[in-house]
Amino acid sequence: MPKVGMEAVRRSDLVDAAIQEIGASGSLEVTVSAIARRAGVSPALAHHYFGSKDQIFLAAMRRILSDFGTDVRKRLDEAESPVERVQAIIAASFGPDQFDREIVAAWLAFYVLAQKSAEAARLLRVYARRLDSNLVFNLRQLVCEATARQIAQGLAALIDGFYIRHALQEHVPDREGMKKLVCDYLEMCLEKESSK
Amino acid sequence: MPKVGMEAVRRSDLVDAAIQEIGASGSLEVTVSAIARRAGVSPALAHHYFGSKDQIFLAAMRRILSDFGTDVRKRLDEAESPVERVQAIIAASFGPDQFDREIVAAWLAFYVLAQKSAEAARLLRVYARRLDSNLVFNLRQLVCEATARQIAQGLAALIDGFYIRHALQEHVPDREGMKKLVCDYLEMCLEKESSK
Amino acid sequence: MPKVGMEAVRRSDLVDAAIQEIGASGSLEVTVSAIARRAGVSPALAHHYFGSKDQIFLAAMRRILSDFGTDVRKRLDEAESPVERVQAIIAASFGPDQFDREIVAAWLAFYVLAQKSAEAARLLRVYARRLDSNLVFNLRQLVCEATARQIAQGLAALIDGFYIRHALQEHVPDREGMKKLVCDYLEMCLEKESSK
Amino acid sequence: MPKVGMEAVRRSDLVDAAIQEIGASGSLEVTVSAIARRAGVSPALAHHYFGSKDQIFLAAMRRILSDFGTDVRKRLDEAESPVERVQAIIAASFGPDQFDREIVAAWLAFYVLAQKSAEAARLLRVYARRLDSNLVFNLRQLVCEATARQIAQGLAALIDGFYIRHALQEHVPDREGMKKLVCDYLEMCLEKESSK
DNA sequence: AATGAATGAGCCTTCATTCAT
DNA sequence: AATGAATGAAGGCTCATTCAT
Numbered sequence: 001m002p003k004v005g006m007e008a009v010r011r012s013d014l015v016d017a018a019i020q021e022i023g024a025s026g027s028l029e030v031t032v033s034a035i036a037r038r039a040g041v042s043p044a045l046a047h048h049y050f051g052s053k054d055q056i057f058l059a060a061m062r063r064i065l066s067d068f069g070t071d072v073r074k075r076l077d078e079a080e081s082p083v084e085r086v087q088a089i090i091a092a093s094f095g096p097d098q099f100d101r102e103i104v105a106a107w108l109a110f111y112v113l114a115q116k117s118a119e120a121a122r123l124l125r126v127y128a129r130r131l132d133s134n135l136v137f138n139l140r141q142l143v144c145e146a147t148a149r150q151i152a153q154g155l156a157a158l159i160d161g162f163y164i165r166h167a168l169q170e171h172v173p174d175r176e177g178m179k180k181l182v183c184d185y186l187e188m189c190l191e192k193e194s195s196k
Numbered sequence: 197m198p199k200v201g202m203e204a205v206r207r208s209d210l211v212d213a214a215i216q217e218i219g220a221s222g223s224l225e226v227t228v229s230a231i232a233r234r235a236g237v238s239p240a241l242a243h244h245y246f247g248s249k250d251q252i253f254l255a256a257m258r259r260i261l262s263d264f265g266t267d268v269r270k271r272l273d274e275a276e277s278p279v280e281r282v283q284a285i286i287a288a289s290f291g292p293d294q295f296d297r298e299i300v301a302a303w304l305a306f307y308v309l310a311q312k313s314a315e316a317a318r319l320l321r322v323y324a325r326r327l328d329s330n331l332v333f334n335l336r337q338l339v340c341e342a343t344a345r346q347i348a349q350g351l352a353a354l355i356d357g358f359y360i361r362h363a364l365q366e367h368v369p370d371r372e373g374m375k376k377l378v379c380d381y382l383e384m385c386l387e388k389e390s391s392k
Numbered sequence: 393m394p395k396v397g398m399e400a401v402r403r404s405d406l407v408d409a410a411i412q413e414i415g416a417s418g419s420l421e422v423t424v425s426a427i428a429r430r431a432g433v434s435p436a437l438a439h440h441y442f443g444s445k446d447q448i449f450l451a452a453m454r455r456i457l458s459d460f461g462t463d464v465r466k467r468l469d470e471a472e473s474p475v476e477r478v479q480a481i482i483a484a485s486f487g488p489d490q491f492d493r494e495i496v497a498a499w500l501a502f503y504v505l506a507q508k509s510a511e512a513a514r515l516l517r518v519y520a521r522r523l524d525s526n527l528v529f530n531l532r533q534l535v536c537e538a539t540a541r542q543i544a545q546g547l548a549a550l551i552d553g554f555y556i557r558h559a560l561q562e563h564v565p566d567r568e569g570m571k572k573l574v575c576d577y578l579e580m581c582l583e584k585e586s587s588k
Numbered sequence: 589m590p591k592v593g594m595e596a597v598r599r600s601d602l603v604d605a606a607i608q609e610i611g612a613s614g615s616l617e618v619t620v621s622a623i624a625r626r627a628g629v630s631p632a633l634a635h636h637y638f639g640s641k642d643q644i645f646l647a648a649m650r651r652i653l654s655d656f657g658t659d660v661r662k663r664l665d666e667a668e669s670p671v672e673r674v675q676a677i678i679a680a681s682f683g684p685d686q687f688d689r690e691i692v693a694a695w696l697a698f699y700v701l702a703q704k705s706a707e708a709a710r711l712l713r714v715y716a717r718r719l720d721s722n723l724v725f726n727l728r729q730l731v732c733e734a735t736a737r738q739i740a741q742g743l744a745a746l747i748d749g750f751y752i753r754h755a756l757q758e759h760v761p762d763r764e765g766m767k768k769l770v771c772d773y774l775e776m777c778l779e780k781e782s783s784k
Numbered sequence: 785a786a787t788g789a790a791t792g793a794g795c796c797t798t799c800a801t802t803c804a805t
Numbered sequence: 806a807a808t809g810a811a812t813g814a815a816g817g818c819t820c821a822t823t824c825a826t
Binding site: 032033043047 | 819820821822823824
């Protein structure tokens with residue numbers, strides 16, 4: 001096993017460890033030491049590779065965002081109509097990979113991070129815009145622009161709401177139940193428009 | 197200039213300061229010193245009255261929760277039908293007092309706190325249960341039990357979702373817009389049921 | 393009940409409380425607040441009367457020392473021979489008033505205080521000298537000066553040793569057992585001399 | 589200039605520094621900063637290696653207790669009769685290493701610590717039991733069980749008494765003088781028994 | 785490539801003490 | 806005579822970060 005490429009492995013391990021640690025604690029109050037320990041390396045190495053704790057957090061965010069993006073794209077490719085594409089985005093949000101509690105708790109933590117870190121806010125904004133564009137673009141083929149925007153807003157809020165409630169372990173439907181509620185919302189909105 | 201009866205004043209001031217500080221920073225990473233400074237007292241006094249940082253946080257949570265509860269109750273008293281009562285709860289959530297950005301950011305921070313503090317989790321659970329009961333009870337007069345529960349879940353998630361998005365300053369409708377979207381959701385759900 | 397004389401009462405109460413608090417904790421790490429609370433007054437009053445925490449400690453020491461001195465004197469008055477007088481001093485050390493665990497623990501704490509406070513050291517020295525003089529004076533009537541000094545040293549050490557062991561709750565004889573061991577020591581020393 | 593293997597050195601240095609600091613002040617009211625300063629390191633390092641102030645204290649106690657134990661064992665090995673073995677224990681107590689004023693003052697402080705810390709109490713109890721067993725076992729070969737226990741109690745108290753008086757810098761015989769007084773006590777007790 | 789060693793900065797918390805009433 | 810109000814000062818502890826190896 002060549003030592004070559006260790007850097008990529010370490011970085012990835014550390015990012016994983018960071019997500020798990022954040023997810024497990026449900027907050028950003030995790031120490032670099034704890035992350036490094038979980039990744040099986042020294043805290044010094046974490047700094048060596050990332051430069052600072054914030055950079056580790058940002059890398060973890062990018063990972064989650066990019067995993068989600070990849071999943072969305074894959075599902076979009078398989079969809080064959082605007083409605084299916086919107087449903088694909090919803091399905092991705094409640095996919096088993098994304099809706100794991102630790103991941104969701106990390107999401108929530110990153111929302112908090114975005115209040116302090118400009119870069120975190122930027123990452124989140126980029127992701128939110130892309131998602132919104134996607135939703136609006138597909139909805140636009142079914143309803144008027146204004147309505148499309150409104151529905152997109154509602155869908156996004158509903159998804160975020162279920163996320164936060166899931167993270168808090170509140171009494172909440174299971175994954176499929178939540179997905180169905182969101183899809184129902186979509187359906188109702190579209191029906192209402194078409195019956196006008 | 198010490199005067200008697202300052203304790204209540206100081207406690208209140210400190211709780212206010214804590215909410216503002218938490219709201220401003222968007223997280224619980226605020227120092228007791230900063231809170232005390234904002235309240236115009238020494239950090240020692242904050243500990244003198246509250247015993248610990250956590251107790252200050254919990255007091256702040258109780259304040260927000262209780263303010264919200266009071267507002268809800270007032271609005272419920274003025275409502276005259278089940279639908280109006282559900283709308284009253286929605287309206288309270290988007291009332292000017294509750295939907296102030298700092299308050300909402302504090303809410304979010306408390307959600308995070310609930311992941312670490314048992315007492316915070318308990319407070320939140322009590323509040324959530326009460327809200328849920330209220331929604332379900334009133335919806336129950338309009339639709340069947342199962343549907344009432346589903347609608348309540350959807351409404352709560354939608355509200356929480358708009359909260360989080362508001363806190364993040366994402367591109368999001370204004371207060372009235374959000375309220376309308378939630379009310380529309382309620383209306384659609386009810387119509388769908390009655391048209392069955 | 394006239395308010396006159398409250399000062400004396402308060403001072404006495406506070407000194408009692410200090411001894412109890414020190415005795416209970418087994419160290420000087422007691423707060424003025426705790427002492428005041430035990431005495432049923434405000435911490436401010438404690439300062440008002442004593443000026444500082446150290447002064448409270450010193451007053452407590454004086455009280456214990458003076459109580460002991462009074463007891464010794466009383467017992468000495470009742471003794472009718474040098475041997476009886478030495479035994480009286482021993483008996484006083486193991487008298488029920490002095491050998492209460494709290495008092496003994498306070499003694500120990502004051503020994504520690506004497507390492508930091510010049511005044512405490514002085515008080516202890518005065519007491520030790522007086523005790524030593526008393527012992528030596530009476531022993532001197534039975535044995536030579538040098539021997540008297542040695543026996544006095546041994547007695548004092550033995551008593552202090554039992555005190556410390558008592559305070560530590562180590563496996564140790566009961567009060568009477570200890571007293572007997574000390575008296576035996578005295579007896580053996582005297583016999584040894586007389587048999588020379 | 590970081591080198592590997594410093595941990596053992598630092599720990600040892602810090603324990604030394606703690607003993608000196610405690611011995612110099614005659615109490616446990618020493619700061620971690622002062623200990624660290626004396627050891628030539630930062631306060632943070634002391635916490636890094638020991639975790640807490642209490643652990644530093646306990647480590648210091650263990651060091652003193654173990655040094656004493658080692659010395660006792662060495663002396664016991666060289667003794668060739670029960671009496672010599674008892675004398676060896678006495679001699680160890682007044683050996684130059686153990687009877688250094690700072691060490692003795694630290695002893696006293698640890699006695700106080702034992703009143704608050706369960707672990708300190710345990711350490712002291714273990715040491716006291718072992719010493720007692722040793723004394724009783726050897727005395728048992730010379731006198732009956734009950735007498736052996738009494739003599740052991742007397743010896744232990746006498747030694748502790750001289751310790752405390754030495755720590756307080758009271759007018760007290762020198763090391764050899766004290767040792768002789770304790771040995772005399774032993775001798776007198778044994779003679780008394782054999783002359784029965 | 786990786787780490788043990790080490791620290792500065794900062795936070796929570798405690799407490800003796802002061803002061804106006 | 807007594808206290809509630811308030812704080813300065815100090816200590817324990819944590820942690821991100823640096824550095825030499």
